[in-house]
Amino acid sequence: MKQFEKAFYKKISFDRDIAESKNILLNKICDQNILVIGGAGTIGSSYIKQILKHKPSKITVVDINENGLTELTRDLRSSNLLDYSPEYITYPVNLLSDTFDKIFNSDTWQVVANFSAHKHVRSEKDKISVEALIKNNVYGAIKLLNLCELNPPKYFFSVSTDKAANPVNIMGASKSLMEKLILSKKDYFRVSTARFANVAFSNGSLLDGFIYRLNKKQPLSCPDDIKRFFVTPEQSGQICLLATFLGESGNIFFPKLDFHNDQIYFKEIALDFLKENGYQPVLVHSEKEAKEFNFDNNPKKYPIYFFKTDTSGEKIYEEFYTEEEDYEINTYDSLGFINTPEIKISFEDIQADFESVFNNPNSQKSDIVTVIKKYVPDFMHIETGKHLDQKM
Numbered sequence: 001m002k003q004f005e006k007a008f009y010k011k012i013s014f015d016r017d018i019a020e021s022k023n024i025l026l027n028k029i030c031d032q033n034i035l036v037i038g039g040a041g042t043i044g045s046s047y048i049k050q051i052l053k054h055k056p057s058k059i060t061v062v063d064i065n066e067n068g069l070t071e072l073t074r075d076l077r078s079s080n081l082l083d084y085s086p087e088y089i090t091y092p093v094n095l096l097s098d099t100f101d102k103i104f105n106s107d108t109w110q111v112v113a114n115f116s117a118h119k120h121v122r123s124e125k126d127k128i129s130v131e132a133l134i135k136n137n138v139y140g141a142i143k144l145l146n147l148c149e150l151n152p153p154k155y156f157f158s159v160s161t162d163k164a165a166n167p168v169n170i171m172g173a174s175k176s177l178m179e180k181l182i183l184s185k186k187d188y189f190r191v192s193t194a195r196f197a198n199v200a201f202s203n204g205s206l207l208d209g210f211i212y213r214l215n216k217k218q219p220l221s222c223p224d225d226i227k228r229f230f231v232t233p234e235q236s237g238q239i240c241l242l243a244t245f246l247g248e249s250g251n252i253f254f255p256k257l258d259f260h261n262d263q264i265y266f267k268e269i270a271l272d273f274l275k276e277n278g279y280q281p282v283l284v285h286s287e288k289e290a291k292e293f294n295f296d297n298n299p300k301k302y303p304i305y306f307f308k309t310d311t312s313g314e315k316i317y318e319e320f321y322t323e324e325e326d327y328e329i330n331t332y333d334s335l336g337f338i339n340t341p342e343i344k345i346s347f348e349d350i351q352a353d354f355e356s357v358f359n360n361p362n363s364q365k366s367d368i369v370t371v372i373k374k375y376v377p378d379f380m381h382i383e384t385g386k387h388l389d390q391k392m
Contacts, residue, residue, distance in 0.1 A: 003039075010237040011230070011262050012255055014238040015155045016333040028111075028155070028245050029054035035109045035153075036061050037095055037144070038116030040068030042202035043159060046237025047070070047113060051353035056111075058087040059372055062117070068203075095140045098337055104147050109390060111267065113244060114158040117175070120204060121163075121313045122388040124170045127365045131358050132355060134368065137174040138354070141181045141338060142347045152189035155192060157244040158182055160193045160252065162229060162318040169313025175371045177350075179252060186250035194243040194253040195320050197229030199236045204255040206266060210273050214302075219290035222270050224306035228362060231255060242335060250337040254320035256329055261318060267306055274302050287392050311349040311386045322378075350375060 032057045038044045040063035048061065063069050069090040076082050076263045081388070093099045117140075118133040141158060148156055160179055163172030182191045201207045206222060213220050231239065235255075243253035257263075276280045279302035284290045286305065293303035309316065321327045321338055329336035353371045357363045366383075373379050 004109065012235070012334055014235060014255075017242055017246075017335060020237060020333075021242065025241070025245055026054050029056050031055070031057045032110035033058040033107055033156075033388055034060070034111045035104070035107075035113070037100075037112075037114045039063050039090075040065045040072050041115055041234050042199055043236045043240065044054050044115035045072050045075070045232045046115075047240045048076070048237075049111075049120075049234075050113075050237040050241040051200065052076070054206075056086055058107070058125040060088075060103065060107075061090045061091050062095065062100065064092060064094050066088065074139060074279045080319055082289050093144070096135065101147070102259070103105070107149070108151060110154045111244065112144070112153040112156050113240070114141070114144055115240075118171060119161070120388075121169045121171050121311075124313050124365075125387045125389060128361065128367065130365050134174055134354055136182070137171070137178055139302055139351065141178045142351065145181060145185050146347070147186065149188055153246060154190060155244050156182070156189060156191045157240060158191075158193050160195045162195045162197060162254070163315075164195055165319045165321055166315075167376065168315045168379070168380055168382040170369065170372065170381070171313070173376045173381070176344065176376045176379070177372065180343050180345055180349075181347065183250050183340050184345045186340070189341075190249045192251050194239055194254065196236065196239050196255055197231045197252075197318070200230045200232055202233060202236070207269060207273075210270065214277060217295050219284070219287075219293060219303040219305060219392070220270055220274065221287065221290060221305040221307065222266040222304075223314075224265070224267040225307045225309055225316055226314065227265045229255070229257045229263055229318055229320075239335070242332075247337055248333070248336075248339075250340045252321075252340060253335050254337070256332075256334055256336050257320075259317075259319060270304055274304065288291050288303060290392070305392070307391070310384055311391070312384050313382055315382070345375070362364065362390050 036048055039048055039061035069092055091103055118136050123129055160175045164176040166178050167173040179193055182193055185191055209307045271281050282301045282303050284303050284305050290305040291305045316320050327336055327337040357367045357371055
């Protein structure tokens, strides 16, 4: 989808900031030991490719997706990024496992970057699915920060999301809580994070799903009332690269995309996607009608079903910051950042509060929301009783 991705490049470019930071990046990465958690995903793998351009001496990649690590390695070995022969190793290991502790404690890391997360609103279904999300996004951050406090890196980065600003879904609220956890350590070692846009055609995304549907001759469907910011996979790695090393400890970075002009409706992307692939979109009025479409009799036409958003945790638009936050947009060409206050927060209290709900057989998803609101007061959860797994 490289040709189609070019449309997203027009919105923003990080090339100038990368060029102006060339020497800074080289000095901070060259000959250093790098640990990347969640490195097999779209953003993590893009970050690794950016890091390797600056020649670290060692890069260790951890991810629970063994197949993803295999493809990452094939991709890197098939390029010239590993030709200078750094020490490179991958581990298909869960961050929350005891085995990860052995990996972390096996060396001293100058850079620790975390991309391990539940990233989809789709993960919000019931108490069990939300427990898994919280343990990955919140417990994972707590564990990693505790390890880093014992063996501090020079730079710690963990990716966030635009959904952490004025969150309405549990995923975004969990990332907002993750930000607070990270910021509570900003005086102990250098920490940073980044809120950014949807990554176009990233693994598991709606746009990635369009490719699968097309290959399987299955209808397309998407909301017609939701718009989002987008960056390309390469740009996602560039944002995280810059956010790791620029600015001050505790900065939350975001791309300088315009709220009014740079968000794109999924509907527009879907129609352009079909037209670029040589199809005339046929608007249908239900999932049933979409699935009954006769592809054999209409080889150049393609069914697409648009619907109004009615699922839990969905916001019509996204935003990178709130007016209450101390944000700065003039320092860099392509990035803004938030100057964050001092945060005192008890990791032990957070885990105890969640565990009391997780271990109570009579508790509900709403009880987990209540715990989150205790630590993320601006969390205004949208609950409709429906979730994305109930749609095509």
